[in-house]
Amino acid sequence: MIKSLRGMNDILNDEEYKRYTYFIQTATKVAKNYGFHFIETPILEETALFKRSVGESSDIVGKEMYQFTDKGGNDVCMRPEGTAGVVRAFIQNKLDRAGGVHRYFYHGAMFRYERPQKGRLRQFHQFGCESFGVASVYEDANMIMMVSDILKELGIGYRLQLNSLGDQNCMPQYRDALVSFIESVESEICEDCKRRKTTNPIRVLDCKNEQCQSLYANAPKLIDSLCEGCQSDFDTLKQILDDNEIAYETDTNLVRGLDYYSKTAFEFVSDNIGSQSAIAGGGRYDRLVEFLDGRATPAVGFAMGIERLLELIVMPQEKRSGYYLGAMDDAAVNFILKLAHQKRQTKKVTCEYKPKNLKNHLKGADKVHARFCCVIGSNELENNTIWIKDLEMKTEQTINIKDF
RNA sequence: GUGGGAUUAGCUCAGUUGGUUAGAGCACUAGUUUGUGGCACUGGGGGCCGCGAGUUCGAAUCUCGUAUCCCACCCCA
Incomplete structure (x- = not known):
């Protein structure tokens, strides 16, 4: 792999x-x-x-x-x-x-x-x-x-x-002052600091070495200069x-x-x-x-x-949004997909391609955090309607397809 | 670049002194009357035990190498 x-x-x-x-x-x-x-x-x-x-x-x-x-x-x-x-x-x-x-x-x-x-x-x-x-x-x-x-x-x-x-x-004046200070204690500081003296003298100030730190307590302070x-x-x-x-x-x-x-x-x-x-x-x-x-x-x-x-970000609570469309009959699947295509011009839509019973569609809608679960079964197919449940408000209605 | 610890299922981890087909929880998936979600129950899929050598009748387990992650140093965002 x-x-x-x-x-x-x-x-x-x-x-x-x-x-x-x-x-x-x-x-x-x-x-x-x-x-x-x-x-x-x-x-x-x-x-x-x-x-x-x-x-x-x-x-x-x-x-x-x-x-x-x-x-x-x-x-x-x-x-x-x-x-x-x-x-x-x-x-x-x-x-x-x-x-x-x-x-x-x-x-x-x-x-x-x-x-x-x-x-x-x-x-x-x-x-x-x-x-x-x-x-x-x-x-x-x-x-x-x-x-x-x-x-x-x-x-x-x-x-x-x-x-x-x-x-x-x-800054240059301070740097010079610091370098001469470092030279005055050079024999006692760590190897890293000796290297820093020429590469980037300011860096000696945050050296982790305790002995260096105690020596630098007397160093000139940038903030005073x-x-x-x-x-x-x-x-x-x-x-x-x-x-x-x-x-x-x-x-x-x-x-x-x-x-x-x-x-x-x-x-x-x-x-x-x-x-x-x-x-x-x-x-x-x-x-x-x-x-x-x-x-x-x-x-x-x-x-x-x-x-x-x-990992520090506190995420806002995720709200239900969009539509879940599902069919209960094979005959309605193609129609569901067409509806989804239309609805997606303006809304977020999840479309289930497999016919399932209502309970499983509700489960599916819940899982994708959809706001509305919309299902077409044999009853709806006959009457040109669609069943819609608002999963947040827990209300439901059956409306004409034209109004969807 | 230098030290130390770790690596087993998608994730978090068990796995006895080396001994059959390697486990759990969560997640996933399918069912639990073709009409009511979050819960519950019952099934199911899923692992070259990081990789490669070695020791052994036999290795997830012991040894070595290697890769990656984590911790410290260094330094930075």
Whole structure:
């Protein structure tokens, strides 16, 4: 038997596909309410796109990409995340030159060559939003409120973690200060941290090693090193969240794994899905458009991991809907199918092809959650009528076929 | 990539010190007067015991390899 590849799953189990489509519908609705519109970009992109956007130092680019050479000799890659492609499309269509505000949402498969576990797959799905052209921190707040709205509508509880990563005025200075601090304790830190010092020094801050953590207690704090602009934006953001009753915790060690973030960084986490607890993450990336050869454009975005959310979604109770059509005589089967065809122009119809007694038709109608069970037997066939029972109201009537 | 646990019916799981035709619940299906659903009763289908070697008279059971899932590390959505 041929099986799907490691970490690549079908979404068709009982409840799963219902949850998946319900999520997409809900998230789409909220995103549209916020003025975002749908965009679809290719799964395959030039490898250079991800190297320049996500960053060479990240694990994603370093070891997790599905990268290969195609038959034309091009170095290509299955997208490991969604932002890079959207930014590329934005620039390619010269929207950076057009000016104005552009807001997009997308959803689709992403690929990372990792060791799978619960909530971590090699092919997984993200829903994401990207906003271009708004430098104001109000837009950052808007994005966070949007995620909050989506999660609330889906009945999903969360904790929101917030940080500011600074911008090109304060971040490089902080980075230098941190590196010299790390050098001062370098002999006592773990191997991983020694490696991080050169690849991505900020990452040492969330090292799990206890000895490292005790040493880093004295490290300079990013949050204390923000320049005036970053600090006031961060304060404004927190004020807006307070005003809108969105609870958050500031986590000065929250460092996003992708290099392109600056200023606002946020992560929504759930305590109910195992160790892969991040269900949504995002932040501001004001420099990315110019890194990818576009005209400098402020931008902010987020992505949600759909698989991680699925089991947390509280599904609305399923209501009976549509019609079930059945015949009690062979002679009526063809007629039933014709009726079904007509009715389907406007309604959802389940049609049973085998003649059965009334009891079994009612069972069948109940099983497909139909609202109305409609049956034609010999009596009905003679009189050109159809028997209809409303399974919810428990009322029944026999009406003329013409009125069906 | 490194460690640990698991894998038996569509699903959740039993299966004795290795011993005949491998079980249960749920689900599915058919009946229980050709006229009243959710319940109940009685039948039925469905398993290369993850896959491949080995030990043995004999393997779901013991050994090795391999694949996948789960957990931790790493990292992220």
